Amino acid sequence: MKAHAGTGRRLGGSLAEINVTPLVDVILVLLIIFMVTAPMMQRGIDVALPQAKSASGAEEERIVVTVDRTNRVWLNETPVALHMLEERLVAASKAMADPFVYLRADRAVAYGDVMAVMDRIKQAGIERVGLVTEPLPANAGAPKPRPRNR
Numbered sequence: 001m002k003a004h005a006g007t008g009r010r011l012g013g014s015l016a017e018i019n020v021t022p023l024v025d026v027i028l029v030l031l032i033i034f035m036v037t038a039p040m041m042q043r044g045i046d047v048a049l050p051q052a053k054s055a056s057g058a059e060e061e062r063i064v065v066t067v068d069r070t071n072r073v074w075l076n077e078t079p080v081a082l083h084m085l086e087e088r089l090v091a092a093s094k095a096m097a098d099p100f101v102y103l104r105a106d107r108a109v110a111y112g113d114v115m116a117v118m119d120r121i122k123q124a125g126i127e128r129v130g131l132v133t134e135p136l137p138a139n140a141g142a143p144k145p146r147p148r149n150r
Helices: 021-041 082-093 111-123
Strands: 063-067 073-075 078-080 100-105 128-131
Touching (some): 073 082, 100 111
Parallel strands (some): 063 100
Antiparallel strands (some): 063 073, 073 078
């Protein structure tokens, strides 16, 4: 077979070149979509925690009980009815030598509702309960002066 001068192609043969530009375009678009949507998929339970100076995070294996602003109770990431909380906590704490529960409650939840949840935790035989808070901003450390009465 003869080739045309300067082209390097054969006459009558098949062309084996693949145009990868559309493939790269599609892959880049998919990558951008996944990068934008990934943080939204890892969203947990929306709770506005109260603030405290002594807030600290714990990294070990833990049991977290959450009360959201609508008074729904969650055991770790699973919603649970209040009357079932004790039974679920007993099952969750069996594998732990010294179980410790972290109680997170939205600041809008009434104190009595938080105490009802804490009572269920104690009835499950768990004596160690920690209340989770957010750390105060750095500039909010100083106490506000009280007004004087004259």
